[in-house]
Amino acid sequence: MEKGSGPFANAELCTQCGYCLPVCPTYRVENNELHAPRGRISVILALQSGTLTIGEAAAALDHCLLCRACHTACPAGVRPAKLALLLRTLIPPRPTVWNRLLHHVTNSHRLTAHLAALLRLYQKSGVQRVVRRRRLLRLLPPLARMEALIPRHRMEAPPFPPFPAPSGLPGLPRIGLLCGCMARLFFPGVAPSAAQLLALWGVEVCLLEGFGCCGAPFREAGDRKGFLHRARRTLDAFLAAGPLQAVVCDSSVCAVTARRYARALADDATYAAAARDFSAKVQPLSPFLVKGVGRPTVLPKNPGFGHITYHDHCQARHGLGIMQDPRGLLTALPVVYHELWPPDETVPDGCCGAGGDYQLRHPVRSQKIREQKLAAIHACGAEVVVGENPGCLLHIAAGLEKTGSAVQVRHLAEILYAAYSLQQPTHKVPP
Ligand code: SF4
Ligand code: SF4
Known part of the structure; x- marks a missing residue:
């Protein structure tokens, strides 16, 4: 590939400054340049110069979580995750059998509902407890990894509210x-x-x-x-x-x-x-x-937890710039809000290691990254971790459960609904 042009030209902006290294979750656990954004850019440059084949480059960049923390940190506008994704589009990693199965199920709302009901039965009947206690899946590690993700939270959750009926009110957005x-x-x-x-x-x-x-x-x-x-x-x-x-x-x-x-x-x-x-x-x-449009007509109550923290979904934070909004919603509740910081406090808290199916394809590294997240959660003193991305919540919940932690995991919608649904209107709807 020629320099200065082509789909990977962005890599040539890299000055090798290294500002991206401390925020990269894979570099933080591996301490290996190959698993840093700068190393990944070197791989792209080697591909462009013909030193590496596209297959070798794709295999090396498959270890990127696509979290985009490096995009925010890079002063030169280099986009390692975008380049890794582009390479993945050219040479896709081989999907595991479990990925295929999950993709097939989630492709249909009906199949998803059936599987959700089965999982619920699996938990409620106590079969899950027996399977885990006796380690019945130890000879099938991929299945054991998937099973370990079925969160305890499903059983602890209160009865779900029904979907709201149409209001019938004219003029609502x-x-x-x-x-x-x-x-x-x-x-x-x-x-x-x-x-x-x-x-x-x-x-x-x-x-x-x-x-x-x-x-x-x-x-x-x-x-x-x-x-x-x-x-x-x-x-x-x-x-x-x-x-x-x-x-x-x-x-x-x-x-x-x-x-x-x-x-x-x-x-x-x-x-x-x-x-x-x-x-x-x-x-x-x-x-x-x-x-957006609309505001609550009630004041919030305590949602059942006194100490709360929030886990950012990396792609929402670095891709859509969403950081203050969830914190604003949580700090408006009558709770103590704790920010997540790793115990060494050298760099801001980051990725949990889930990365979609990364947690199934690279389980060892994914769990190492999660250990840092769990350390930050335990250090901050929160009783519940709130988030907006189910993939992260699943991964964090599985880690908390594995360590026997009492910290719980909730989606932002569940916490806010619990807080706002318990009160009668106390003030007028703002215009
Ligand atoms: S996207 Fe995340 S994992 Fe990939 S190079 Fe950037 S910081 Fe590292
Ligand atoms: S990707 Fe950006 S931050 Fe990282 S070494 Fe290159 S120029 Fe520096």
Whole structure:
């Protein structure tokens, strides 16, 4: 490939300054330049000069979590995660059998609901306890890793609220709610809590139905065809819902992914206009609750926890710039809010190591990164970790459970719904 042009030209902006090293989760646990953004850029440059083959470069960059912390840290505008994703699109990693199974299930709302019911039965019946206590899956490590992700939280969660019925009130803003497949599968209280919360904010909630998965795992795995197929199905659901003022995602990774539809489908004669409209309207829950239409008509109560912390989903923080909104919502509650900092406090807290299916493809490193997150959680003194991305919450919950920690994990929608649904109106709705 020629210098100064081509899809990887961005790598040539790298000055090798090293500002990105301390924020990179893989470098922090490996202390190996090959697993640092700067090392990954060197791999791209070696690919461009012909020193490495595309297969060798893709294998080296498969260890990147795509967290984008390096994008925020880099003063030269280098985008290592974007380049790693581009390479992954050219040479996709081989999906595991479990990935295939999960993708098949999450592609259908009906299958997802059936599997969620089965998982619930598996837990409630006590079979999970026996399987874990007797380590029945020890001879099947991949299955054991997946099983370890089924969170204790499912059993501890209070009864889920129903989805709100249409208000019948004329003139309310119509807001679409896109419910992520991982949340539907592993945190079934999240979607109805988010819908109820939006109704409390005074909007008409319209569920986007039947699309399956937004395509996030396919995009991150470099499967462009699979991603575009899911994007078109999601857009079909968006178009079927009628005119919407905004679309809120209960899972922040869906919002990150849906923002990419406009560019990904720019040349699609059938879907380009819908993709542009959708990408412009879509956002995660917290920014909508802070900056969107509607406000709660009640004051919040304590949601059942006195000490709370928040875990940033890396792609939402570094890709969409979402950081203050969830903190603003949590600090408005009558709770003590604790910021997460690693015990050594040398760099801000970062990735939990989940990285979508990274936790299944690179379990050892993923768990090493999670140990740093768990140390930060325990050091801050919170009773509950709140987040907006189910993949992160699953991974953190599994780590907490493994260490026997009493700290719990909740989605932002669940905490806020618990806080705002317990009170009668105490002040007038702001204009
Ligand atoms: S995206 Fe994350 S894991 Fe990948 S190089 Fe950047 S900081 Fe490291
Ligand atoms: S990627 Fe950016 S921050 Fe990292 S070494 Fe290169 S120029 Fe410096």
